[in-house]
Amino acid sequence: MPSQQETPVKSIVVPFEPDTSPALLRRLGHHEVPERWHTVDRSAHAPHLVAVPGDDGEDWAAAALVTARPHTAYLKIVDAVGDVPAAVAAVVAHARSRRLAQVKWEGWTANPEDAAAAGFAPLGPPLTQPEGAAGPAAGYVRWLSDGPVAEPPYYGQTTHFTCGAVTALVAQAHAGTLPWEALDRRAELTLWRDATNFLACEPVGLGVAVRRTWPSSSVTVHLDTDRPVLLDHLAENEQEWRALLQRTSRTDAERIGVPIDAGHLSMTAIRDAIGRREHVLLLLSLAGMQGFDVPHWVLCHGVVPGAVVVEDPWANAATGDTWVDAHLLPVPDPSLDTMSALSPDRFRGAVTIGRP
Incomplete structure (x- = not known):
């Protein structure tokens, strides 16, 4: 009405x-x-x-x-x-x-x-635009529910594979742990290099890299499977050494005190974490929003009635998608629940970052 x-x-x-x-x-x-x-x-x-x-x-x-x-x-x-x-x-x-x-x-x-x-x-102007996506210099938003959502800086990933690193950097900038001016390509690639499982960032490796970079931040990994993830598209010989790296990340997590929660992270738990002013780095498939089943990291940082507000560091220029779509993006809870249950065994991976 x-x-x-x-x-x-x-x-x-x-x-x-x-x-x-x-x-x-x-x-x-x-x-x-x-x-x-x-x-x-x-x-x-x-x-x-x-x-x-x-x-x-x-x-x-x-x-x-x-x-x-x-x-x-x-x-x-x-x-x-x-x-x-x-x-x-x-x-x-x-x-x-x-x-x-x-x-x-x-x-x-x-x-x-x-x-x-x-x-x-x-909208705050983008610090960078996603690779290959030339959007407008400015954008505007009108919320139709009560109260605006606090706006983080928008930073578009500058490569096809650094989404995990970017979401962590934006989360820390939004929390005030990282100055906005420190959000740049050097920071993006440095964090990715520490977190990568070549080329993707899997949840445990990303959580460990965040804790190493910001030792005072509370970090929890959520992964409801104990098998290596994001490897099924690779040949068997390519899977083997990446799986070894993922096992090493688990050892590192135990050594530096990053807990790995093996329970299924629910939408209610994501909303509760955001309510505690935590940031949730969530792994999802782009099949629903973009039409191709590629794993991708987004940042969950706000809630409105019926939807979780995310930052997506990537936009699909071929469809007219720009940073204006990807920034302060509300996704209904059921849609986000479906997007973040990844094949083949419908696992969910996430990293929550608390305030120092």
Whole structure:
């Protein structure tokens, strides 16, 4: 339901498809549609137009191109054209009708004044953008639930394999343990080198590396299997020496006092940890959000009704995905529960970092 300050907006929601959308967009008359709407295949992110009819009921007074990652709890405005305030209000109403947690707005053409007038707050500019993903310099967010979520710095991983290291660095910067200005590629690669199982970071190795780097931080590894993980795609001879390294990481964990919790980490436990102002580095599959079953680390750092807010250090430029999608990303609890149960035996891996 709209708030008392909002007037219900009459709108039309139609799929955005390259073959049919040009005819629909001609209803905008003299309003120019950005070329970027057609430069990438956004079909994996359910692109649609939210349009506001004109007074004559025939032409459109405004429209917004809207997308979102699958299995998430937000909508993203790529651009709004025509009567921009009306288009944005229509998208917010559309998101409320779907009981979503958030609307984001990419800053390609949005200006701070329009965003503020529509109730959006500026996102902190990214320290780096994910490798190969050229997103806008600015972005905006409007939370649809009570109270904003504290914003960590956004740092996009600069390689295809350093997601685990990046999530740990961002967690420590968010906690105040690491200065924001120390978040750079040298720190990213240094922590990855200490944590890697070549090329991935498995949970125990990552937890040990975090404790070595920040000895005063409380670190717990959660891994509900005792077998080596993230190796099934490799040939047997490649698995053998990596498995040996994982056993060595377990020995190191015992030696330096990093506990390994063999129980299954539930969504309730993740929410409880965040409520204690801990950070949860969570291993998940990108199959649900990106369409390919690749293990990937994200940082869980906030909660809203029905969803956990994560930082994803990677974005898929091929689908129009940018840092604006990946930053302050709300994922419904059931979706995150499914994403973080990794094959083949549905194990869950995580590292919780407490305050010093």
